[in-house]
Amino acid sequence: MKIIIINGSPRENGITANILHIIEKRLINNGVKVHFVDLGKLDISNCSGCCSCYKTGKCYMYDDAEKLSQEIAVSDGIVIGSPTYASNISGILKQFIDRGHFVIEQLLYDKYAVSVSTGENYGSRDTNKILRKLLSYSGAKISGKIIFNTPFNKKIGTDAAIIKYAEKISDKLFYDIKNKRNYFWQKLFHNIIFNMGIKPFVIKKGELYSGVIEKYRRLEIIK
Ligand SMILES: Cc1cc2nc3c(=O)[nH]c(=O)nc-3n(C[C@H](O)[C@H](O)[C@H](O)COP(=O)(O)O)c2cc1C
Numbered sequence: 359m360k361i362i363i364i365n366g367s368p369r370e371n372g373i374t375a376n377i378l379h380i381i382e383k384r385l386i387n388n389g390v391k392v393h394f395v396d397l398g399k400l401d402i403s404n405c406s407g408c409c410s411c412y413k414t415g416k417c418y419m420y421d422d423a424e425k426l427s428q429e430i431a432v433s434d435g436i437v438i439g440s441p442t443y444a445s446n447i448s449g450i451l452k453q454f455i456d457r458g459h460f461v462i463e464q465l466l467y468d469k470y471a472v473s474v475s476t477g478e479n480y481g482s483r484d485t486n487k488i489l490r491k492l493l494s495y496s497g498a499k500i501s502g503k504i505i506f507n508t509p510f511n512k513k514i515g516t517d518a519a520i521i522k523y524a525e526k527i528s529d530k531l532f533y534d535i536k537n538k539r540n541y542f543w544q545k546l547f548h549n550i551i552f553n554m555g556i557k558p559f560v561i562k563k564g565e566l567y568s569g570v571i572e573k574y575r576r577l578e579i580i581k
Pocket residue numbers: 367368369371372373374375440441442443444445446476477478479480481482508509510511
């Protein structure tokens with residue numbers, strides 16, 4: 359079992375990273391192979407908006423975004439964490455999402471996921487909702503969410519409640535993957551979004567989106 363944990367905060371030792379490391383530790387204890395990624399350390403260029411990846415199946419820029427996206431594609435699960443910036447996800451995370459082939463290419467199809475958002479006052483719920491929408495539209499089954507508000511820079515080392523909760527969510531992710539848990543309502547919701555929204559859009563694009571159609575075939579989403 360392989361799980362990728364993505365810290366969308368530019369701070370390696372911030373609150374988001376603290377929570378994600380609790381999840382990481384627990385997963386490793388369960389025997390999971392974990393790759394913890396600090397997005398702030400990676401070399402990720404902005405999406406140039408050329409749309410050529412939809413035709414070729416890959417970005418013309420082979421930087422850390424492309425490598426990470428390819429690694430996510432062969433993982434079993436993903437944990438995405440972000441601080442709240444102006445009631446939204448961080449800029450570096452958005453930059454990766456734009457480059458990461460998430461929604462149209464169904465990068466997370468049939469994988470399991472957890473969303474983590476942190477904040478200080480208002481907006482961390484909005485941030486989490488944005489993350490969950492991304493996960494769900496990309497085809498993932500969401501095992502759980504963590505929304506945590508605390509003063510900036512306050513270490514969570516002594517906060518037993520959040521540590522316990524993060525460990526619980528981590529275990530849930532592990533057992534969901536292990537038992538291939540079937541989230542009926544989430545699957546139904548995704549089927550509606552995919553079959554009524556994403557798929558017809560892609561098919562209509564034809565040759566221009568041939569790389570995407572090829573990915574759907576490989577994932578056995580379409581014949
Ligand atoms: C540019 C910026 C904007 C922020 N905007 C919000 C906000 O809208 N709502 C909020 O609750 N916290 C906001 N915060 C606080 C952070 O979301 C919060 O402290 C978070 O836990 C930091 O995560 P980190 O320690 O992992 O970097 C903001 C912080 C920064 C630096």
